Amino acid sequence: MTIKKQAGRGIITREMRQVAEYEDVPAEFIADGIAEGTIVIPKNRKRSFPHIRGIGKGLRTKINANIGSSPYHMDGDEEIQKAHAAARHGADTIMDLSLGSEIISIRREILKESDVAVGTVPLYQTAFELSRQKRDITDMTIKDFLATVENQAEEGVDFVTIHAGVTTQALDALVSQGRVLDVVSRGGSFLISWIKKHGRQSPLYEYYDEILDILAEYDVTISLGDGMRPGAVADATDRAQITELVTLGELACRAWDKGVQVIIEGPGHVPLNMIEENIRLEKSLCNGAPFYVLGPLVTDCATGYDHIAGAIGGALAAYFGADFLCYVTPAEHLRLPTIDQVIEGVIASKIAAHAADLAKGMNYARARDLEMARARKDLDWHGQINLSLHSEKAQVIRDSSEIGKDNVCTMCGEFCAIKRLQDVL
Amino acid sequence: MTIKKQAGRGIITREMRQVAEYEDVPAEFIADGIAEGTIVIPKNRKRSFPHIRGIGKGLRTKINANIGSSPYHMDGDEEIQKAHAAARHGADTIMDLSLGSEIISIRREILKESDVAVGTVPLYQTAFELSRQKRDITDMTIKDFLATVENQAEEGVDFVTIHAGVTTQALDALVSQGRVLDVVSRGGSFLISWIKKHGRQSPLYEYYDEILDILAEYDVTISLGDGMRPGAVADATDRAQITELVTLGELACRAWDKGVQVIIEGPGHVPLNMIEENIRLEKSLCNGAPFYVLGPLVTDCATGYDHIAGAIGGALAAYFGADFLCYVTPAEHLRLPTIDQVIEGVIASKIAAHAADLAKGMNYARARDLEMARARKDLDWHGQINLSLHSEKAQVIRDSSEIGKDNVCTMCGEFCAIKRLQDVL
Numbered sequence: 129m130t131i132k133k134q135a136g137r138g139i140i141t142r143e144m145r146q147v148a149e150y151e152d153v154p155a156e157f158i159a160d161g162i163a164e165g166t167i168v169i170p171k172n173r174k175r176s177f178p179h180i181r182g183i184g185k186g187l188r189t190k191i192n193a194n195i196g197s198s199p200y201h202m203d204g205d206e207e208i209q210k211a212h213a214a215a216r217h218g219a220d221t222i223m224d225l226s227l228g229s230e231i232i233s234i235r236r237e238i239l240k241e242s243d244v245a246v247g248t249v250p251l252y253q254t255a256f257e258l259s260r261q262k263r264d265i266t267d268m269t270i271k272d273f274l275a276t277v278e279n280q281a282e283e284g285v286d287f288v289t290i291h292a293g294v295t296t297q298a299l300d301a302l303v304s305q306g307r308v309l310d311v312v313s314r315g316g317s318f319l320i321s322w323i324k325k326h327g328r329q330s331p332l333y334e335y336y337d338e339i340l341d342i343l344a345e346y347d348v349t350i351s352l353g354d355g356m357r358p359g360a361v362a363d364a365t366d367r368a369q370i371t372e373l374v375t376l377g378e379l380a381c382r383a384w385d386k387g388v389q390v391i392i393e394g395p396g397h398v399p400l401n402m403i404e405e406n407i408r409l410e411k412s413l414c415n416g417a418p419f420y421v422l423g424p425l426v427t428d429c430a431t432g433y434d435h436i437a438g439a440i441g442g443a444l445a446a447y448f449g450a451d452f453l454c455y456v457t458p459a460e461h462l463r464l465p466t467i468d469q470v471i472e473g474v475i476a477s478k479i480a481a482h483a484a485d486l487a488k489g490m491n492y493a494r495a496r497d498l499e500m501a502r503a504r505k506d507l508d509w510h511g512q513i514n515l516s517l518h519s520e521k522a523q524v525i526r527d528s529s530e531i532g533k534d535n536v537c538t539m540c541g542e543f544c545a546i547k548r549l550q551d552v553l
Numbered sequence: 554m555t556i557k558k559q560a561g562r563g564i565i566t567r568e569m570r571q572v573a574e575y576e577d578v579p580a581e582f583i584a585d586g587i588a589e590g591t592i593v594i595p596k597n598r599k600r601s602f603p604h605i606r607g608i609g610k611g612l613r614t615k616i617n618a619n620i621g622s623s624p625y626h627m628d629g630d631e632e633i634q635k636a637h638a639a640a641r642h643g644a645d646t647i648m649d650l651s652l653g654s655e656i657i658s659i660r661r662e663i664l665k666e667s668d669v670a671v672g673t674v675p676l677y678q679t680a681f682e683l684s685r686q687k688r689d690i691t692d693m694t695i696k697d698f699l700a701t702v703e704n705q706a707e708e709g710v711d712f713v714t715i716h717a718g719v720t721t722q723a724l725d726a727l728v729s730q731g732r733v734l735d736v737v738s739r740g741g742s743f744l745i746s747w748i749k750k751h752g753r754q755s756p757l758y759e760y761y762d763e764i765l766d767i768l769a770e771y772d773v774t775i776s777l778g779d780g781m782r783p784g785a786v787a788d789a790t791d792r793a794q795i796t797e798l799v800t801l802g803e804l805a806c807r808a809w810d811k812g813v814q815v816i817i818e819g820p821g822h823v824p825l826n827m828i829e830e831n832i833r834l835e836k837s838l839c840n841g842a843p844f845y846v847l848g849p850l851v852t853d854c855a856t857g858y859d860h861i862a863g864a865i866g867g868a869l870a871a872y873f874g875a876d877f878l879c880y881v882t883p884a885e886h887l888r889l890p891t892i893d894q895v896i897e898g899v900i901a902s903k904i905a906a907h908a909a910d911l912a913k914g915m916n917y918a919r920a921r922d923l924e925m926a927r928a929r930k931d932l933d934w935h936g937q938i939n940l941s942l943h944s945e946k947a948q949v950i951r952d953s954s955e956i957g958k959d960n961v962c963t964m965c966g967e968f969c970a971i972k973r974l975q976d977v978l
Contacts, residue, residue, distance in 0.1 A: 198963050198964055198965060198966045198968075199966035199967055199968070200954075200955050200963040200966040201954065201955055201963045201966075227965065227966065227968055228966075252968075255968060259967075303978075308923065308926040308927060308930065309926045309927075309929055309930050309971070310930065310971070310974045310978055311970055311974050312929075312970050312971060313970055314965055314968055314969075314970050316970065317970035317971075317973040317974050317977075318973070320974065320977060320978070321973055321974075321976075321977045324977050324978075359926070359929065359971075360922065360923075360925070360926030360929065361911060361922050361926075362919075362922065362923050362926050363926070399908070399911050399912045400868060400869070400872050400908055400909060400911070400912035401872065401912035401913070402912075426868065426908035426911070426912070427904065427907050427908045427911055427918075427922060427942075428922040428925040428926055428929070429907060429921055429922055429925050429940055429941060429942050430904045430907075430941070430942055431925075431937060431938070431940075431941035431942075431947040432941055432943055432946040432947035432949075432950050433900055433901070433904055433942065433943060433946070435861075436860075436861055436864050436900075436901050436904050437904055437908065439861050439864065439865055440864055440865050440868045440869075440904070440905065440908055443825060443851065443865045444825070444865075444869065447825050447826065458950065459950055459954075459964075460964075461929070461937070461962075461964075462947060462950045462951045462954070462962060462964075463950060463951060463953065463954035463962050463963045463964060464954065464962075464963040464964050466953075475858055475861075476858070476861050479852065479855045479858055479861050479862055479865070480865065482852050482854060482855075483824070483825055483851035483852045483862065483865055484825065486786060486824050486825070486851070486852055487824045487825035487826040487827075487851070488826070493852075494787075496854055497785065497786050497787065497852060497853040497854055498733065498785075498787050500785070500853040500854050500856075501733040501734045501784070501785030501786075501787050501788070501853055502733060502734075504734055504737075504784065504785065504853070504886070505733065505734050505735065512856060512886070513856070515854055515856075516854060516855070516856035516857055517852075517854050517855055517856075517858065518857055518858060521857040521858070522856040522857035522887060524857075525857050525883065525884055525887045525888060526887045526888060528888065528891075529625075529626065529884075529887070529888035529889065530625050530626055537886075537887060537888050537889075538623050538625040538626045538888045538889040539623055539884075539885075539886075539887075539888060539889050540623060540652070540739055541623045541624035541625040541652065541653075542624055542684075543623075543624065543652055543677075543680060543739055544739075545736055545737050545738055545739050545741065545742035546734070546735070546737060546742075546784075548742040548743070548746055549735045549736050549742050549745065549746070551746075552742075552745060552746045552749050553728075553735055553745070553749075
């Protein structure tokens with residue numbers, strides 16, 4: 129039985145207990161959430177890893193780091209280092225988005241080495257394998273695709289992005305309204321070119337039940353991809369995006385019926401004023417399934433600093449109910465990220481998640497900020513560094529300056545407000 | 554006549570025309586806003602500088618960069634370089650918060666060298682001069698303070714922070730409610746210790762009219778300081794902060810009566826869920842005077858990354874109506890910032906301001922993002938770099954990777970979604 133089916137029967141599993149302990153909630157709360165579909169625990173039945181996490185309503189906001197090689201930059205060791213660095217700095221899950229000749233070996237290594245749940249996009253492997261045979265993704269048969277899904281599920285992948293919402297209807301909506309920047313999702317672009325070539329419905333939608341059967345067998349969580357996510361704020365919340373989201377709501381129910389846990393993927397580029405409606409709409413159309421947003425980026429113009437644009441959008445999204453933030457690195461729109469850029473992306477996302485949880489009144493976040501405030505009042509620098517979301521970086525910055533006598537810092541020196549009021553109040 | 558008085562009589566000045574041109578609005582709109590108090594143009598009548606800017610309702614969100622030496626790190630040349638770097642990267646104003654032996658020479662140099670409005674906190678100079686005489690700020694007489702204000706106004710300072718809202722009433726509120734982190738404003742801590750020592754009302758409140766007379770003479774804009782701003786999210790929106798804000802509303806009206814333009818300073822550390830109410834409260838209590846927020850920081854735990862915590866808070870604050878964002882650098886809470894950290898702070902703040910203006914539907918922001926989206930669709934890398942809020946950084950990141958053939962990037966290589974759809978759609 130899958131985790132979802134067990135939860136439906138009121139069975140509390142070891143994973144549920146582990147998640148409940150981490151979240152400091154009763155295990156029944158986790159089981160109820162999984163049964164309702166508002167919580168998921170991505171974990172393949174064939175894989176074991178220490179940091180099992182729940183994602184969803186009432187839980188801490190989780191963050192994902194995308195790693196993986198590209199055809200123009202292929203270095204397996206570097207990707208493993210990225211996986212370790214991401215998890216060490218606070219990523220709750222890793223997605224391996226590798227493309228290129230070492231796609232299989234890199235995934236296997238990441239599955240072996242990672243302490244956290246690992247996700248993939250099976251369509252990438254199918255595309256790459258066809259490309260190696262000098263064929264195109266538009267030559268894909270459903271057999272090709274199902275074989276990849278089975279292969280990855282068998283290897284232990286915990287959650288997979290399936291772009292089953294990229295349908296002829298969504299494409300019609302895209303074409304009828306028009307967009308400034310069409311489609312920026314790799315998976316979305318593959319399926320659109322497939323649909324255009326064959327003039328019929330996407331095989332991922334047509335054979336959705338067969339996909340679910342494989343996922344149910346290995347207890348792989350489905351992350352319903354947003355192939356129609358806007359890649360520019362001018363395209364946000366448009367006909368194509370919402371048509372796809374309506375379909376994702378339908379597909380979520382069908383997955384639940386087969387005992388498969390569901391995550392819904394969301395945008396993308398969204399201006400600040402549209403974030404709340406995007407979250408509320410997903411919760412409504414998808415019956416409360418956990419919402420996994422990419423950023424969102426609140427402007428198109430922060431190239432080189434998209435982790436900051438993503439932190440702004442992610443904080444607000446999580447505050448309004450997004451459950452799972454996919455990080456964005458400073459390299460977004462420019463290149464495959466380096467290890468350092470992966471770390472910067474994780475920290476930015478972590479700040480967003482923490483700020484949202486604090487605003488939602490979550491105890492763990494309030495306790496940490498309170499402890500930090502007390503460390504500041506006491507001019508306890510060791511405590512301040514330890515409580516920082518990236519202690520090493522905070523320590524490096526402090527150590528780089530002439531550290532003041534009197535236990536203050538070089539910002540105010542002897543004119544430190546905190547020190548003065550320690551004496552006065 | 555001050556700018557404010559002229560606006561009240563319907564006179565359109567050269568400064569108003571310049572601001573109207575930059576904002577792409579009628580000059581009458583600027584004059585009306587200044588007359589009502591919802592817009593300011595900080596500019597000392599004795600100073601000329603090229604980038605004259607308006608701050609307030611209906612205008613682009615502006616950003617300020619704080620620079621200046623500290624007693625433990627004193628390097629005049631470095632501060633001038635910071636001033637230049639900040640303005641070059643998009644700061645609309647500079648505040649010189651210098652303390653220490655070169656306070657006067659550094660300010661004079663910044664006033665001479667800067668292309669933008671320059672602000673100061675005269676109380677710092679008073680504190681430093683007393684300290685040089687082995688006396689404390691609690692020994693300050695109103696004569697000492699007025700002499701500093703006059704001295705700085707005469708030198709050409711365009712706006713000054715005056716913490717006249719730190720009163721016995723605000724201190725009573727602070728003590729009666731209690732705080733985790735008391736007071737983190739330097740100016741606030743000076744005045745609280747003064748009030749505690751003398752057991753009577755702050756001289757800055759008692760002699761407020763005399764201060765205004767000097768500011769009116771030189772047409773210096775008053776920025777009413779928030780000495781009671783919370784320094785921890787646990788203290789946000791408390792009795793002391795709001796007591797001070799009520800007073801600032803009263804002081805704003807008194808400044809307007811004397812023809813002095815007014816900015817209101819605000820927090821500080823504010824959780825996401827309290828940002829909207831903080832902005833609405835200021836607009837209501839201070840009759841729509843421009844609101845100048847420091848960050849705000851949405852968590853206490855982002856040490857080393859406070860520019861990101863500040864960008865999250867700043868974007869939301871500006872979206873809800875804050876007019877002027879004071880940047881926060883990655884060095885906040887740790888040290889006086891380096892030049893690079895000043896740049897990182899400016900860019901983060903710029904992203905916040907831009908995202909807010911985009912969400913408010915401002916034409917300049919929408920046009921830039923639209924142009925970026927088109928450059929992305931065309932795989933026009935030169936255009937994308939140029940339209941980035943920090944082009945140099947974007948260029949460095951792109952150049953650091955194996956730049957793809959086919960004009961793509963190393964993220965997806967040949968599997969680029971945009972390239973695929975150029976061919977298909």
